[in-house]
Amino acid sequence: MTDSQLKEDKNMGTEMGTEIGTEVKQADNASGIIESGQPVFQAKDFNLWYADNHALQNINLTFSENEISAIIGPSGCGKSTFIKALNRMVELVPIVRTEGHILYRGDNIFDKKMTVEELRTKVGMVFQNPNPFPKSIYDNVAYGARVHGIKKKKILDQIVEKSLRGAAIWDEVKDRLNQNAYGLSGGQQQRVCIARALAIEPDVILMDEPTSALDPISTTKIEDLIQQLSKDYSIVVVTHNMQQAARVSDKTAFFYQGYVVEHDDTSAIFENPKDKRTEDYVSGRFG
Amino acid sequence: MQLVDKDQVSKSLGGRLIRNNIMKFLFLLCTLVGLVVLVTLIVDTVLDGWNYLTWDFLTSFSSSRPENAGVYGAIIGSIWLMAVTAPVSIILSVGTAMYLEEYAPENRLTDFIKINISNLAGVPSVVFGLLGLTIFVRQLALGNSVLAAGLTLSLMILPVIVVSSQEAIRSVPSTVREASVGMGATKWQTVSRIILPAAIPGIITGIILALSRAIGETAPLVVLGVPVSLLVTPNSALDTFQALPMQIYNWVKMPQEEFQYLTAAGIIILLIILFLMNSVAIYIRNKFSKRY
Structure with missing residues (x-):
């Protein structure tokens, strides 16, 4: 009895999941038609090694302005490494070595003239x-x-309010701004982090699996938020969750074993993948 | 096929529970041995010294006549000693820990330094006394002054504070570090605004425990030639001084029986100072500790 019940629940879950997935995906296909803007990030023959491990190989990718780009791929494919290369956080690992260029609005981020603080x-x-x-x-919010x-207190107050509103959490925290952020739920904490x-009014926001530690309701909120933010920011989001990529992104890059296998409109990646590996991955045959 | 014999399982249950209780009792016994010894020592000392803990005892200099002898010079000397030891050791060791954990490149040399700082923490205090005698007392000609002794004790507790500060700094999760530098904060901004505030309870606890060790230390002071009898208090860090543990050590050696009671009274004073210092450490730790 319990078994069948469980099964039923599970079916319902997947049904609901696909429903939401297709619904948002359709909406997304519509927005996918938007003309690509100026390139924000351009990787040119970018290679990265962790000591002897060649983690990223000849990456050529362009992310454009006001676009949500998703990076998907199985564990260990280099997607997190790549997103961390974009703001040079990857350099916190001492054994990292890079080759090639990543241009941010035309400037090589590995150039001596570009400080990591500025980037x-x-x-x-x-x-x-x-x-x-x-x-x-x-x-927390005023830190940056x-x-x-x-x-100036007055300006900081405005920045805090604007940012919390922007992250869709102002109403939940406006009465307890002086309380410790650790008292919030995981989903609320993540929105405070956003x-x-x-x-600091950035140009691009990188998100490294921003919902992987969150429950489904918080995940939905963050996904909605990502879409809202794309009006003002260029967003690159790494995700383990293919439905999430399909729901939120305009463009998707599929990483596999350190290579970019395919980079295209999200609808194309999920509906007409050109590469067999992409097809296998997005249809859930591996990964 | 049944591999687990249920009868055997139920038969062994009684024996397992008995062994469980025996072990619990043994561990309790071990704890009690230490506790009983400590309580006996404290009670014995307090009984011996209590009647000698008078206002006169606190305000008199040392004397060869037990009825006139006091710890005034020793207490003031020990305070002077801490006034030199504390800032020198804190600045040097917290700086060292910060460099090793946050700035130093990760290579063999850094590992070598880290390991040897831990080893240095285990070097006997008398060795530090000899080092102080050679360098501070003789080479730098500081004599048996507060400065020479303070620097020696600083060197002695330096590795202890470095190691505990390193641990405190390391316990700050790397995710908050990343959050800070990920926003364009410089290393120093991250260290001063995020890491130090989060690590400060651990660092201060380590500092106070190390200073408690320094204030009770006798061996290096014997080697440095700190006087046991003096009728003045130091006016500057370059003057010679008396110290509480030296005073106690000296009284223990005296033939007259009365000095044994003075020793006990001196130990009580030292214990009270240690107790106060540890209380401060616990208070600070509780007040500043942050939850992750």
Whole structure:
């Protein structure tokens, strides 16, 4: 009895999942027609090694302005490594070595003239696990602004409110801005982290599996938020979840064993993949 | 096929539970041995010294006549000693820990330094005394001054604070570090605004425990030639001084029986100071500790 019940629940779950998936996907196909804007990031013959492990091989990819680009692929395919290369966070791992170029609005990010501080001010990041500072919600969001020398209380107040509104969490936290961010739920923490990234008004937001540690309801909220944010920001999102890529993104890149196998409109990747491996992956045959 | 014999399982149950209780009892016994010894020591000391803990005892200098002897000079000297040891050791060791954990490149040399700092923490204090005697007292001609002794004790507790600070810094999750540098904060901004505030409870606990060790240390002071009897308090860090553990050590050696009671009274003072320092450490740890 319990078995059949479970099965039923599971079926319902998948049915609902696909329903939501197709619904949003259709809406997305419509938005996918938007003309591609200026290129924001261009990787040119980019290679990356962790010591002897050739993790990224001859990557050539272009991400455009005001576009949501998804990066999908099985574990260990290099998708997280690549997104972390875009703001040079990957350099925190000491054994990393790179070759080739990544251009951010035409400038090579590995050039000596480009400091990581400058790059990361323009290219914000949201991480896999919600990682607020052990500070109040207000101080979390104001952190970036303070780091960049903004001290006036009045301006900070405005930045905090605008960013929290932008991350769709203002109404939930406006009465407890001075409480520790650790008191929030995981989904709320992640939206505070998004607000924190928005507070320095970046040009691009990188999201490294932003919902993988969250429950389905929080995931939906973050996905909605990503779509809203794409009006003002260029977004690159790494995801393990193919439905998520299909739901939220305009363009999708499929990474496999350190290579970009295919990069195209999301609808094309999911409906008419050109490569056999892409087809196998998006149809769930591996990964 | 049944591999688990149910009868055997139920038969062995009684024996397993008995062994479980025996082990629990043995562990309790081990704890009690330490506790009983400690309580005996404290009770014995307090009984011996209690009647000698008078205002006169606290405000008199040392003397060859037990009825006149006091710890005033020793307490003031020990405070002077800490006034030199604390800032020197804190600045040097927290700086070292910060460099090793946050800035140093990860290579063999850094690993070598890290391992040897841990080893240094295990070097006997008398060796540090000899080092201090050679370098500070003789080479730098500081004599048996507060400065020479303070620097020696600083060197002695330096590795202890470095190791505990390193652990405190390491316990700050790398995810918050990434969040900070990911927003364009510089290393120093990340260190000063995120890492230090989060690591400060652990760092301060380590500092106070190390200073507690320094204030009770006798061997290096014996080697440095710190006087046991003095009728003045230091006016500057270059003057010579008395120290509480030296005073106690000296009284223990005295033939008159009364000095044994003074020793006990001196130990009580030292224990009270240690107790206060540890209380401060616990208070700070609880007040600043952050949840992750």
